Each structure stands twice: as C-alpha cells, then as structure tokens.
Amino acid sequence: MTAYDQLFAIMSRTADIASAAAVLGWDQETYMPDGAVAARAEQLATLSTLIHQFMTSDETKRAVERAKSDVATDDVRKQRIVSTFERDVIRSSKLPDDLVHEAAHTAALAQDAWKRARMSSDFRIFQPLLEKTVELKLRQAEYLGPAEHPYDNLLDEYEPGLTVGELTPVFERLRKGTVDLLNDIQPTAHEVNDDVLHRFYAPDRQLAVATDIISKLGFSLETGRVDLSAHPFCTSFASTDVRLTTRIREHDLRSCLFGLIHEAGHGMYEQGIGADLARTSSGQGASMGIHESQSLFWENIIARSEEFWQWAFPRLRDAFPDALSDQTPREFYRSINRIVRSLNRVESDEVTYNLHIILRFEIERDLLAGTLKVADIPAVWNEKMSTSLGVVPPNDAEGCLQDVHWSFGGIGYFPSYTLGKLYAAMQWQALSAEMPDVRERIANGDFQPIREWMRTNIHDVGRTELPSEIIQRVCGRPLTEIDFLDYVRAKAGRVYGFA
C-alpha cells in the first residue's frame, strides 16, 4: 500500500460515513415516519461525531503528511485531492469540540425559536438566540482567522477563497444595474401577467412532465431518482446515486416544474463529477456558488428562455390541454419571466432576487463587523427594503423572519445564490462563444452537447479547483456582474418590449 492508498482508506471511510448520514437525511425528509424524529437525531449526531473524530485524528494528519510527499509532482489531480482533504482537516481541527457542540445546540434552539417568532411575527422571540448565534460565529471566525474581515471566514465555508473586499464592489454595481433595469421596465410593467401559471394543473401530470423534461435535459434516472418532500432539495450519496425532491401545487405550475429543473441542475452536477474523485472530499461540488450556478443555469438561462419553450411548450400543452390551449409559446415565455418587486425572496423573479440577497449580505457583514446590532435588524431590514425594492413588509414574519438560514447558523450562505446567478451568466457567455448554434440546439431539444460542455468544464473537476480557478479557466475572467446584467437586460427587453 502506498502512502496515497493509506490516505485514501481514511478519506473513503469518512466519505462513506458522510454518505450514510446523507441517506438518513434524505429518508427523514421523504419517507421517515413522524414518530422517528428523536431516534434519527441521535443516529445523525453519532455519525457526525465520528466524522469529526476521524477528520481531526493524529492518524489522519500523519497520513496527509505522508501522502503529500508520496504523490508524483506531475499528478496534479491527485495532488489536489490530497490538498483539498488537507484543507478540510485543517479547518475541522481549528474549531474546538466545545464550540462545535455549542453551535449545534444553539442551532437546535434557534430553529425552534425562529419558528415561534415567525408564527407570531415577533422578532424579540428570536433575538436572544440570534445574538448568541452571531457571537458563536464571531468566535468561529476568530478560530479560523486571521482575515481582513471576520465575515471572510464565514464566506469561505460556502465559497472558498471569496472575501468581502472582492464581493462588495461587485454587489454594488449589480445593485445599480438592477435598479436601472427596473426603471426601464416600469413603463410597460403592466403588459405582462402570469395568471396562466395559476390555473389548475393535475399533480400527477405535473410530476410526469417535469420528470420527463429533466430526463431530456440529461439528469439520469439510472443513477438518480425523484421523490416528494415539503421543501425541495438535491442530495447525493455518490455520483451514481443522486436524489432530487420536489413539491407540487395544483394552482402554481412553477413550483414542481421549475423547482425540479433547478434541482436537476444540482443533480447533473453531482452525476458529472469525475469517477476518480469518488469517496474523497474532492468528489463534491466546488462551492455553493458553483452549485447554484448549475441549478440556475438550467432553471433560468435554459428553461426560462424563449427557445426552450419552442421545444417544450407543445409537450406541456399536450399534458394540460384545458389550461394551455389558449396560449402561445411566446405568451407563456413572457408569463414565466414576469418581473415584479415583492417582499419575498423565494417567490421573487430572476432580476429582483439579487436585491434580496444584497440586503441580507450587507446585514450579515455589518453584524460581523460589529457596526450593526441584532436588535436593530428589523428596522434596518425595512429601511433597506424600502430603498432598494420600494416595498415595506407589514410585519417581521414577512420581513426579516422569512428565511430559515440564520436560525441554523448559515450566516455567509446567502451570497451563494447571487454568485450562482453571476457565474451562470458568465458560463452562458463562454458557452455561446464556443457553441454559436446553442440557441438553435435548445429550440430543437438537443441538450446533450450543453450538458457535456458543463460536465467537461465544470462537473468533472469536483472540488479539485477553487471556484475562482474554475471561473477563470472556463470564462477567461474573474467574477463579474457584467454578463448577468447583459443577459438579464436582453431578456427583459424581449419580454417587456424595449431595446
């Protein structure tokens, strides 16, 4: 056994336990009986404790050291597998056990408090636990430090290498471009409505059509499947075992259809990761931002394009003749791209969505910098909503209590969504340059070369490259908002009729 083989035995043990935990998590959201909640929590706690023990053991650290000098210098891929795992080991080892436990404990209490706070629309119920969460995040940032900004260490968990210094100007320009675009739309805003999406659509047909579409896009049902759950998600136990979930609403065509295409974007990413990375910590998506770029690419850039519906609309109308016989592909295309300022992040459109994210990013960043107090969040939230979106929540439930993320300690996560949008637009730009007939292909339902391009350029490398390295290699430039603004302005022009 080489030193690398010995390290592989350690990496694969941890990866297998993590996969088992993921199966338990999937089961919990799909099929687990209600009475099993407590037992499942104990099983998952045991598995995560084991993972943490194995990741931080001296045996693991020694194996990493030995493997580093063992792998041939020209075997870049293997070197990256080792250095990625080393990064994970170092990060795990930096956080003391008691902090990890306290964070898990606080998250459990905070999630419960958040639910109650949202129910009664009373931020004060959540406030003490959010204060505790921020305090723990600051301590965590300190252990992980040093960094220019304490928030950098939290960003790094979801988008390795990204910093506040880099992100702030991009988000500033994105906001300005978005506000300009919204102003341009204003005169013809009333011309687009989405009433057609709220007619009656039989649930079983929604699922059948959506499943058929994702399979045509390239999600393999040989190495994946689709189930129902309260909140849609994608989880992966191996590149050969990828699970998607969706939910179906009788009077909202978007939920199942676009939700499942979104998850299938995540799923195709997981299915496309190089087989040589299996059972290592490199056999995952490169970051949350890159992952979101894949889901949003398929959901928005492909499946909300006019060309896509040239191909897909006849299929959809065949499934729902009663609801869609009076529609043309073009009308349908306009409906699914309606842009409107609203209170709710999840329900917002492709353009205004980013304003919701920028607001959350600024609040998180200022909390960590100490320039914003938790108690002041409701007021700051409403003020920012008014300034950037022109709407004010009537209460905190529909305002600063709408998202689950802070309650589970996911501070630093929100930017991933907008990064995904920016990356997706950059990838679309690069793909269009390399494949001039890409729009024609979409209109013909010929998705295979698009998926293949993604597989080769993005999926295959897994976590062996940093997000910034992937974007630079594939798009020839670092992160920028320009491609997204170009893309979204062009589309808005087609939908709202301006140039």
Add this chain to the structure above:
Amino acid sequence: MTAYDQLFAIMSRTADIASAAAVLGWDQETYMPDGAVAARAEQLATLSTLIHQFMTSDETKRAVERAKSDVATDDVRKQRIVSTFERDVIRSSKLPDDLVHEAAHTAALAQDAWKRARMSSDFRIFQPLLEKTVELKLRQAEYLGPAEHPYDNLLDEYEPGLTVGELTPVFERLRKGTVDLLNDIQPTAHEVNDDVLHRFYAPDRQLAVATDIISKLGFSLETGRVDLSAHPFCTSFASTDVRLTTRIREHDLRSCLFGLIHEAGHGMYEQGIGADLARTSSGQGASMGIHESQSLFWENIIARSEEFWQWAFPRLRDAFPDALSDQTPREFYRSINRIVRSLNRVESDEVTYNLHIILRFEIERDLLAGTLKVADIPAVWNEKMSTSLGVVPPNDAEGCLQDVHWSFGGIGYFPSYTLGKLYAAMQWQALSAEMPDVRERIANGDFQPIREWMRTNIHDVGRTELPSEIIQRVCGRPLTEIDFLDYVRAKAGRVYGFA
C-alpha cells in the same frame, strides 16, 4: 458519568451505526437507483468494518468489565443489558478478521454462483463455493467452540443456547405427527381448493386493505411504514422507526395480504421492545425463532383462523366485490388453509412447511458433522423429498437450489422458521388459557388485548432474556412440538371435516 453510562456511550454508538446500515439496506431494496449498487456496497462495508472494530476494541472490553461491577445486583434488567452486550463482544472477538473478510468475500461469490446455478439448474456451478462455505463454517464453529456438535455453534447465532441434541428429538416427533396428520387428511384432500385466491385483485386495493388490516391488528403507522420491494421484509432502525415491505400479485391474494400480516408480526415485535433498551444490543428481538413466532402467530394463528375471517371477510368483500361476492367466510377460510404436498418451501402450507425445514436441518447438520459431502446434496435432497413429502423435484433448480440461504452463508438459519411455528403455538396455548374469550375477541376485531399480551410477555424484554427463558416464563414449559401438532390437527379437522 458512571461506568454504565460510559458503556452506554459505546453501545449506543455501535447501535446507531448499525441502524444507519439498516437504513441503507432498506433504501437499497426499496428506492435506490440501479446504478448505485457498487457505491452502496462500499458504504455498507465501511459501516460494518467500523462496527466490528468498535465491538472488538480494548476500550470496549474494559468498559464492559467496569460496568459489570458498577450495576446494582438488584437491577436485573441493566445487568442483562451488560451481559448481552458482553456476549456479543466475546462472539465478535472470537472470529479473526481474516475469517470474517473471507466469509464476506465467499458469500458475494457464492450468491452469484448460486444465481447462475439455479438459472441453468446445474448444482455443479454452485458446488465448489458451497464446499468453501461449509469449510469456512467449520472453521467458524471451531473458533466459537467448544460444543457437543459443530452445528451447535451455528444454531447459536440464530437461536442462542439451542443445540442439535435438543432439537433433533423435537423435529423427529414433529415429522411423525405431521406425516400422521397428512395421512388423515388424504381421504378428503380433494374437497378443498384455493381457486378463489387466484382471481383478479387490483394491486392498489390489495395494498390498501392489507395496510388497513395490519393497522387494526396493532402495527403503528406513526412509528412505521409500508413500501414495496421484490422480496418482503421487516427492518427496524429504532422501536419508533419500523419499516415493512410487501409485494403484490394481481392473481394471488396471499402474497400481499398474508405477507404483510407476517411482516407486521415482526414489526409489532420491534415496536413493542422496551424503550429503556433503545440504542443497546438488547433492543432487538431475542432470536430469529422468537421473531418468527411473532410473524407466524399473526399470519397463521390469528389471520388464518375462522374467527378472524368472521371479522375480516366483509371488509375484504367490500374491497373486491367482483371476486368475492360468491364466497362465504367459511369457504374462504377453507381456501386459505388448503394443505398440499409440494416441491417449494416458500409456497407450502402451515403443515407441510416443517417437513421442508427438517430436511434442510438434517442436511446442514450432517454437512457440519462430515457425514455428508456437498457433492451428494442433490441425491440426498431428492431422496428425502420422496420419503417425507412424496414428491421428487424434476431438477435441482426446483430442488436443492431453491433457497438463497446457503449462498450467503446462512447455515443454521432454517430451523428458526419451524421453531417460530412451535413457539407461536405454545404462546397461543398460554394466551388462550389466560384469556378464555380470545376467539370471541378475534371475531369482533378486538386485537388490542392480544397485542398487549404479546408486548408485555415477549416484546418488552427484547434480548435481555434467552429464547428458552422467554418460552419457559411465558408458556411454563421448554420447547415442545405438542402444542403445534394439537393446534394444526384441530384446524385441519375443521377444514377437512374430520375429528
């Protein structure tokens, strides 16, 4: 932390990993995509290696020693939890790693060879791997020894404490009683047929009726659920998370209905295990034989009784009016209790089933004793079938290759099925004595007191008592075939019309 608490931390860690492995096993049989087979095998191998490591570590052994002297002498239950775990640790430690690995490897090869052998009905394809399996079992028996008979050590895995010396005379008398009974039936054998069971029954209704019935029997759908799989089974991840599976055949009413009642018997057992045994190795069924007694009690003694169908038949006829409107409960009762000599164990009835088991037991025992060679199995099988059942398989596929058990190394398992039948009849005898109106209750669909009797007497103790201790305590006697022969003779008399 007391020494017991420290041991509990070790026991619960192992139990949680075993539960996680069970979830992965359930998923594999129900929902896992085909492409995931290889990845799942690796995940399960990692979990079982971990369990073995934890069970045999010095830390575990020291914790057992400390806990033994720590638990109060009057806390019998806790003492039993410790001694049961100690028994498991000792057993695990006796088997060297390389033997365990070789057995797992051989089982994988043997299962494949068995499938091919059965497909082409050629025992010689399976023979070398069965020879290897027997050799490994002999080595295993030697490590586990000493014992009067090498087969004792294999029996012990499934029925702790049971020996060849004890089992042989019971099986001898059971065979004799069974053959006598079959002779008594002979004159009126043609009067009963089961054609009605092979009419058309819509699959979704079969599942709905069967699920309704098991829920009325007492299987909780709050802490359990039902799914479909190729081979029906019951698995449990906690007493609050018990999964049953079934299969449905359009033209065989028995498969889903009686299959699910059978699995629900296993399931109610798991759901009834004392909460204080959770996450210890005592929080399981006492043995395979006791487990089968629960499934067979509900499947045969309850759900194949005339009283049961007084209650259940109107429900079944409501679900299938086309198929059952010409039937009476009594006719239906006779059909589901038809007794007929056949080649196939799984499809055989309550009476002849045991002859199939006794044949397999004798072959296994003689293989381990060295008085029978693997190469001679086909000839011996056919000869024994002819003598005891009066039928001879036309080929090995329908003969000695019909069961999967030997291919996965499950030598010693078969007796559990018949033990289950004998235990169930003994329990029925004890229950009837304590609850004189039990037949009336069944006819009224009042199953709750029966289930409660089982829960209190059998389920609650989990593995804190040996099977022989449970039977002695509940039935006032050790293992006997008498109650089963009495029960089955009385029933055959009702069905075939003799006294």
